[in-house]
Amino acid sequence: MYESVIGLEVHVQLSTLSKIFSGSSTSFGASPNTQASLIDLGMPGVLPTPNAKVFEMAVKFGLAIEAKIGKTSVFDRKNYFYPDLPKGYQITQLDAPIVGLGHVNITLEDGTTKRINITRAHLEEDAGKSLHNSFDGLTGIDLNRAGTPLLEIVSEPELRSAKEAVAYLRVIHSIIRYLDISDGNMAEGSMRCDCNVSIRPQGSKILGTRTEIKNVNSFRFVEKAINSEINRQIDSIEDGQQIIQETRLYDPDKNETRPMRSKEEANDYRYFPDPDLLPVVLDDAFITSCRNSLPELPESRKARYMEAYGISQYDAGVLVADRDVADYFAEIAETSGDGKLSANWVMGNVLADLNQTGRSISQFPVEANDIASLIIRIKDKTLNSKTAKTVFEALLSGEGSVDTIIKERGLVQVTDTGALRSVVDTVIENNPHQVTNYRVAAPDKQGKMLGFFVGQVMKISQGKANPQMVNQILLDKLSG
Amino acid sequence: MSSLTKNTLAGLREILTRGDASSVEITQDYLAEISARRDLNTFITVTQDDALASAKVADQIRAAGQASLTTGLPIAHKDLFCTKGILTSCGSKMLSNFISPYDAEVVSKFKNAGFVMLGKLNMDEFAMGSSNETSHFGPVKNPWSPTHVPGGSSGGSAAAVAARLTPLATATDTGGSIRQPAAFTGTSGLKPTYGRVSRFGMIAFASSLDQGGLIAQTAEDLAIGMQIISGHDNKDSTSALIEVPNYESLLNDSIRGLTIGLPDEFFDSRLDTRMQSQIEEVIRIFTSLGANTVSVSLTHVAEAIPAYYVIAPAEASSNLSRFDGVRFGYRAEKPIDLTDLYERSRGEGFGSEVKRRILIGTYALSEGYFDAYYKKAQQIRRLIKQDFDRAFSLCDLLLSPTTPSTAFALGEKSDDPVAMYLEDIYTIATNLAGLPGGSFQAGLIDGLPAGYQLTGPAFSESKILNAAHKVQQATDWHTHYPEEIRNV
Numbered sequence: 001m002y003e004s005v006i007g008l009e010v011h012v013q014l015s016t017l018s019k020i021f022s023g024s025s026t027s028f029g030a031s032p033n034t035q036a037s038l039i040d041l042g043m044p045g046v047l048p049t050p051n052a053k054v055f056e057m058a059v060k061f062g063l064a065i066e067a068k069i070g071k072t073s074v075f076d077r078k079n080y081f082y083p084d085l086p087k088g089y090q091i092t093q094l095d096a097p098i099v100g101l102g103h104v105n106i107t108l109e110d111g112t113t114k115r116i117n118i119t120r121a122h123l124e125e126d127a128g129k130s131l132h133n134s135f136d137g138l139t140g141i142d143l144n145r146a147g148t149p150l151l152e153i154v155s156e157p158e159l160r161s162a163k164e165a166v167a168y169l170r171v172i173h174s175i176i177r178y179l180d181i182s183d184g185n186m187a188e189g190s191m192r193c194d195c196n197v198s199i200r201p202q203g204s205k206i207l208g209t210r211t212e213i214k215n216v217n218s219f220r221f222v223e224k225a226i227n228s229e230i231n232r233q234i235d236s237i238e239d240g241q242q243i244i245q246e247t248r249l250y251d252p253d254k255n256e257t258r259p260m261r262s263k264e265e266a267n268d269y270r271y272f273p274d275p276d277l278l279p280v281v282l283d284d285a286f287i288t289s290c291r292n293s294l295p296e297l298p299e300s301r302k303a304r305y306m307e308a309y310g311i312s313q314y315d316a317g318v319l320v321a322d323r324d325v326a327d328y329f330a331e332i333a334e335t336s337g338d339g340k341l342s343a344n345w346v347m348g349n350v351l352a353d354l355n356q357t358g359r360s361i362s363q364f365p366v367e368a369n370d371i372a373s374l375i376i377r378i379k380d381k382t383l384n385s386k387t388a389k390t391v392f393e394a395l396l397s398g399e400g401s402v403d404t405i406i407k408e409r410g411l412v413q414v415t416d417t418g419a420l421r422s423v424v425d426t427v428i429e430n431n432p433h434q435v436t437n438y439r440v441a442a443p444d445k446q447g448k449m450l451g452f453f454v455g456q457v458m459k460i461s462q463g464k465a466n467p468q469m470v471n472q473i474l475l476d477k478l479s480g
Numbered sequence: 481m482s483s484l485t486k487n488t489l490a491g492l493r494e495i496l497t498r499g500d501a502s503s504v505e506i507t508q509d510y511l512a513e514i515s516a517r518r519d520l521n522t523f524i525t526v527t528q529d530d531a532l533a534s535a536k537v538a539d540q541i542r543a544a545g546q547a548s549l550t551t552g553l554p555i556a557h558k559d560l561f562c563t564k565g566i567l568t569s570c571g572s573k574m575l576s577n578f579i580s581p582y583d584a585e586v587v588s589k590f591k592n593a594g595f596v597m598l599g600k601l602n603m604d605e606f607a608m609g610s611s612n613e614t615s616h617f618g619p620v621k622n623p624w625s626p627t628h629v630p631g632g633s634s635g636g637s638a639a640a641v642a643a644r645l646t647p648l649a650t651a652t653d654t655g656g657s658i659r660q661p662a663a664f665t666g667t668s669g670l671k672p673t674y675g676r677v678s679r680f681g682m683i684a685f686a687s688s689l690d691q692g693g694l695i696a697q698t699a700e701d702l703a704i705g706m707q708i709i710s711g712h713d714n715k716d717s718t719s720a721l722i723e724v725p726n727y728e729s730l731l732n733d734s735i736r737g738l739t740i741g742l743p744d745e746f747f748d749s750r751l752d753t754r755m756q757s758q759i760e761e762v763i764r765i766f767t768s769l770g771a772n773t774v775s776v777s778l779t780h781v782a783e784a785i786p787a788y789y790v791i792a793p794a795e796a797s798s799n800l801s802r803f804d805g806v807r808f809g810y811r812a813e814k815p816i817d818l819t820d821l822y823e824r825s826r827g828e829g830f831g832s833e834v835k836r837r838i839l840i841g842t843y844a845l846s847e848g849y850f851d852a853y854y855k856k857a858q859q860i861r862r863l864i865k866q867d868f869d870r871a872f873s874l875c876d877l878l879l880s881p882t883t884p885s886t887a888f889a890l891g892e893k894s895d896d897p898v899a900m901y902l903e904d905i906y907t908i909a910t911n912l913a914g915l916p917g918g919s920f921q922a923g924l925i926d927g928l929p930a931g932y933q934l935t936g937p938a939f940s941e942s943k944i945l946n947a948a949h950k951v952q953q954a955t956d957w958h959t960h961y962p963e964e965i966r967n968v
Contacts, residue, residue: 043580043581044562044578044580044802044808045568045681045682045683045684047679047716049714077798079797081801081822086806086807089798141806268847270798270850272794272795272850272854275688275718276684276687276718277717277718
């Protein structure tokens with residue numbers, strides 16, 4: 001039996017308006033090289049000037065993971081040649097990062113909590129992009145992304161499965177979204193993940209040789225990439241081969257990892273402190289002001305929701321993971337006054353739709369207020385679960401407010417005893433044979449047989465009859 | 481030599497203010513002189529048309545009564561200051577096609593002050609050299625003797641001022657590149673405190689040591705220029721947020737009671753005896769002006785050259801990585817792949833001294849050698865700073881020769897890098913400590929200029945200029961210029 005040892009390096013693009021060392025815009029999707037200034041181009045003689053906003057964002061993240069804040073952090077140069085790295089070096093932080101040792105808690109599948117330590121988080125600039133397929137026989141360089149601020153978050157190798165790795169990544173995603181320091185959009189590359197994976201015999205204390213899977217860009221692929229790499233490593237070792245320390249890429253089409261074309265032999269990055277930038281010194285007042293501006297974080301919100309809305313730990317965990325979803329849920333729960341039903345509706349219908357369509361809650365067409373109205377109509381028995389579902393579908397297709405839909409579609413639940421009695425009478429008259437059978441049946445069979453009559457009543461009432469009332473009337477009439 | 485170009489910057493300012501000559505007339509005289517002295521190879525680019533056009537504008541501004549004190553004065557820039565729309569070569573084949581898309585901060589400050597740019601000055605390639613022999617555009621000749629070097633790396637700046645081809649030149653100093661050529665050419669040069677002048681738009685050699693400064697005929701002219709270029713620049717995060725004094729108004733302060741420290745280590749056996757007697761003459765003048773001298777020690781100064789030749793190449797190896805043939809500058813013909821593009825663009829675009837320093841620096845930063853070289857060099861750097869701190873607790877300024885001897889002959893040291901590196905023996909520690917230093921005229925030895933160096937605590941430029949100005953008022957060394965010598 002093998003145990004897998006996993007550590008993640010998560011690169012988060014900080015959502016500043018301008019770049020980390022220049023005034024260029026950081027917005028995504030502009031025409032190539034339209035957001036590259038002289039500084040981003042690495043022109044002779046230009047100098048970097050830090051964007052103070054990145055320090056605030058990094059410190060907030062550090063505080064959110066209860067980390068030691070680097071009061072004096074230093075920018076270093078990581079030297080290597082590549083056409084999308086204009087200066088021939090990347091400005092990053094090596095020995096003195098802005099965020100030191102911290103931790104987060106992840107929830108395992110069995111509901112228990114595990115603490116994952118975070119070694120460090122440091123600031124650095126992103127590189128540009130090489131466009132290998134846009135020009136025949138040539139490589140295009142787009143430097144719009146060059147100089148975009150990144151926070152690289154490095155975990156300890158304390159994750160023991162692909163599922164744990166994904167749970168950890170979701171917690172990090174959740175925190176950066178709560179802090180509003182990144183849009184966390186993995187598809188656009190605002191959050192990228194390098195996975196360090198090794199295996200060792202269960203119980204061993206020695207770390208195996210690790211490989212690094214670069215740039216995995218979705219939660220699902222992180223899980224699949226790690227699992228396929230674990231399996232590959234197990235197969236190799238079982239075959240008597242050695243694991244080579246190398247960088248690999250995940251191919252989602254084949255669901256396998258393979259070695260990256262090595263850019264050069266052994267890279268020696270020749271790190272040294274960047275002489276163009278002074279050490280970043282943060283005073284206590286700055287750190288305090290960052291602390292005071294911290295929003296409520298997912299873990300405390302989870303506890304609050306369990307308490308305030310009487311929902312389970314699992315449900316609360318699901319609902320608070322995304323700050324916008326959490327806000328959406330809270331609005332429904334507050335307005336409808338029923339936390340449990342609100343949780344069921346958000347998880348069972350709203351999140352199901354988001355998962356299916358891939359849209360975010362901000363793109364979801366139904367307002368929280370409408371879901372709340374729907375729940376209120378269920379509670380006052382205007383709707384039953386069947387008609388409520390119909391109303392939800394109608395809300396999704398934009399047919400107006402809950403009450404308009406109920407009215408226009410005639411979905412008001414029939415609770416008028418007289419009306420229900422007459423429908424029941426009709427059903428009894430039309431089915432004399434079934435009535436006779438029911439009356440002679442043993443009491444334990446009668447329950448099941450009653451369903452037939454309920455079904456007939458619902459059919460005639462087009463689903464609008466209040467099921468509890470129908471049951472009661474039927475029982476009365478059939479026993480008589 | 482035409483009469484207008486004999487003037488100092490301060491003299492030209494007076495001429496313009498009085499209306500005795502126009503900026504166009506002054507500019508024309510300089511352009512004529514520059515053209516007549518092509519043999520010195522001081523200019524890489526002469527911006528004749530632009531110069532005349534901006535001189536004309538300056539005269540119109542003056543006619544409209546809108547002139548500042550410096551409107552219409554000439555200047556030339558070392559070719560590592562980026563100048564918008566004009567070749568900025570850094571003395572290298574690598575940038576022999578580089579038209580800068582922007583102006584260096586220093587260049588825009590002079591522009592804004594109404595200065596007329598005459599052109600771009602020759603220099604050692606990427607400011608690496610002490611003789612101006614590493615320039616892709618050929619060596620600069622010393623105006624005092626065409627067979628001698630003008631010093632480097634700001635050899636074009638110093639020689640142009642010495643030959644009266646410009647009254648003021650920008651220059652840069654990473655290990656002595658302003659002071660040594662100033663000494664070799666009988667001019668005055670000031671390397672300001674690290675952070676006093678913005679480095680934005682100065683093509684970097686070694687970022688923690690590079691500092692822009694000036695070369696002129698007199699301390700007074702340097703004061704005029706320093707007033708323009710000093711101050712904080714938010715485009716350079718290493719530039720200092722410290723108030724800029726009025727340099728000119730402090731020039732005439734009495735130096736009575738000034739304590740001048742004489743570092744033991746700079747007056748040892750390596751010093752040429754005739755150079756020593758010139759410096760003793762300077763000390764006598766200081767004493768006669770009421771200054772006192774005290775002997776001080778800079779214990780670790782012997783380690784300055786080895787430390788410098790680790791730190792400067794290390795930074796250079798990284799700073800020069802951007803010259804890869806991809807976005808600007810020299811690009812090899814028909815590369816077969818990316819590696820070939822890099823190797824040949826850099827192999828063909830850089831000269832041998834630049835390559836030597838890139839190799840030294842790359843080695844010093846390599847895994848396994850970093851601690852032994854780079855870290856140790858930084859420790860030495862701290863010790864040298866402490867030496868200066870101690871010395872300045874005993875004195876106001878340090879005085880020494882700028883160089884061990886006068887200008888050497890062209891070719892004399894070009895095959896011996898270590899001998900060339902030792903040229904900076906008296907100047908280099910100043911850069912490691914980030915301090916201001918100036919070199920000023922100390923007479924002639926066998927027809928070649930000698931220079932003395934004043935080094936002060938951080939941001940003491942006004943004190944250095946004040947002391948040098950007082951000496952210049954008491955001597956005529958700064959008034960000598962080569963033409964006069966030849967005409968004698």
